[in-house]
Amino acid sequence: MRKASRFMPKYKPKRASKFTLFAFLTAVLALLIYHPIYLLALVGLVLLAIIWGYLEQPKIDRHFQHLRDNRKGLSICEFAREFDCKIVDTWIIRAVYEQLQATLPTKQLVPIQTSDDFFNTLKLDEDDLYLDLFEEIAQRTGRTLEDYQSNPYFGKVTTVRNLVLFFNHQARCEST
Structure with a gap:
């Protein structure tokens, strides 16, 4: 297990x-x-x-x-409830939430919502997202970034929800 x-x-x-x-x-x-x-x-x-x-x-x-x-009173619990945990890997949910908080351009802990837009709401640029965040989430969840072009969410990752779903469609690494 x-x-x-x-x-x-x-x-x-x-x-x-x-x-x-x-x-x-x-x-x-x-x-x-x-x-x-x-x-x-x-x-x-x-x-x-x-x-x-x-x-x-x-x-x-x-x-x-x-x-x-x-967003006072919100936490990772409310974030996780937005997904069906029978379908979406809970490791991905946690990794996205925690790595996003660590990547934000502020020292404040801001509750993340699934509807958050990376560029307007979270003030991240494409380099933060595609160069850093993707690698961090892939490493923590044991997912590969290979063959990402065939992912149904490829090119649609503009919100946190789509980022979670993108990684949920990526294959697991052989070592995990």
Whole structure:
């Protein structure tokens, strides 16, 4: 019998290899030596992004505080009740809920609802969703991301409900 979802392992991020770090530092050094103006422009863009994020964060925090106030008393229990647990894997339900909370651009714990839109309500961008979140959920649930194009929810993952259903249609990895 499979363990209850509350005993599911936490996400373990992959560490960057020493080669990746070496390649990055080599590229920065080469840029510094051969094209210092480009490196200066890159540093300027990074600083501009940091300043922009610093100025935007209070607005984002107010948005999530408003969401949190409107959802007072909601938890993962109400989220899970939106799905038929005889059809939808409870590990997927928990992994989506927990990983979404960890990915939100705020430190506040905001109750997630199945109708939440990733871009407008949860303020996530496509990189957060497709590069980070998918990998994290797949790792925690033991689902593969292979052959995702044949998934009936491929291209339709705009809400949390569809994300859960997308992973429910993905095959389990052989090792789980």
